[in-house]
Amino acid sequence: MLRHGIELLDTRKPLQLAQFKPALALNPKILSRYDANRLRVVRQMRYLTHNEHSIYLVLFLNGIAVATPNLKTHFSQSIDNAVDQYRFDRNHRPKGQRPEPLLSFPTGALVHFAVSTREVRMTSKLLGPGTIFLPFNRGDDGGAGNPLDAERGYRTGYLWEEVWQRHSSRACLTDSSRRQASSAGSSPIARPRITSRL
Numbered sequence: 319m320l321r322h323g324i325e326l327l328d329t330r331k332p333l334q335l336a337q338f339k340p341a342l343a344l345n346p347k348i349l350s351r352y353d354a355n356r357l358r359v360v361r362q363m364r365y366l367t368h369n370e371h372s373i374y375l376v377l378f379l380n381g382i383a384v385a386t387p388n389l390k391t392h393f394s395q396s397i398d399n400a401v402d403q404y405r406f407d408r409n410h411r412p413k414g415q416r417p418e419p420l421l422s423f424p425t426g427a428l429v430h431f432a433v434s435t436r437e438v439r440m441t442s443k444l445l446g447p448g449t450i451f452l453p454f455n456r457g458d459d460g461g462a463g464n465p466l467d468a469e470r471g472y473r474t475g476y477l478w479e480e481v482w483q484r485h486s487s488r489a490c491l492t493d494s495s496r497r498q499a500s501s502a503g504s505s506p507i508a509r510p511r512i513t514s515r516l
Contacts, residue, residue, distance in 0.1 A: 336380050339485070356380055357484055365420040368412070376420070376427065377482065383420055387431040400432035401439060401451050410444045435472040437463050 325332050337351035358378040365373050377385040388400040388408075408430075410421035420426045423443040432439045432451055439451035456476060458465045464473035 335382060363420075365408075365418055366412075368415055371407075373408070373420070383427040385429045385431060386420065386427045387433050390432075390434045392435050395434075397432050397434040397437050397439060400434065401449075404430055404432060404441070404444060404451075405447050405449050408444060409446060431477075433474055433477060435474060438474050438477055 334351075336355055337348060339352050340348050343349055356379070358381075360376045360378065362372045362374065363376045364370060365376075373386050374389050375387045376383050377387070388403055390397060390400045408421055409418070410423070410426070411417045418426070421430075421444050426444075429440050429442050430444060431454065438454040440454045441449055441451045443449070453462065454477075455462065455464045457463070464476070467473055467475050470476075470479065
């Protein structure tokens with residue numbers, strides 16, 4: 319959807335929802351559309367239609383939710399608490415209710431991050447208790463996790479200061495874009511695979 323746009327009735331071509339950076343900077347029109355992309359962060363966004371639950375942060379590209387980070391610090395809670403909150407408290411399909419648009423696959427946010435001051439995990443599909451989170455870390459001297467970063471003060475500073483920056487976050491979406499068949503198996507949909515380019 320982000321890469322190829324959406325088709326509307328009475329339009330000759332799909333409505334483009336985002337312009338990705340071209341490999342070569344030769345076309346000023348494309349570069350102008352790329353610069354017009356808007357990345358936004360919304361704090362404490364209500365995501366349920368039937369109660370007041372909210373998500374700490376939601377990252378948007380041109381009004382389309384692309385990521386939901388769940389933030390924890392090791393001073394009070396661990397990354398496992400963030401993962402468990404997604405698994406048990408962020409129900410994408412509440413019993414007796416409609417699916418939650420922000421949390422449902424494949425129409426919701428593209429990726430959900432569990433973030434602490436020490437490590438990052440991610441998933442692209444919330445399945446309740448069966449949700450699998452993968453590490454999104456740099457590695458620590460050949461091992462798991464992230465190295466101590468004296469300059470930033472915490473181990474996951476790269477996520478904020480490199481991955482989620484304006485040009486690199488769009489590059490992650492652009493470089494990793496792929497097509498997947500929808501869960502119904504009918505028409506293919508564009509679903510970016512988020513990867514760390516570090």
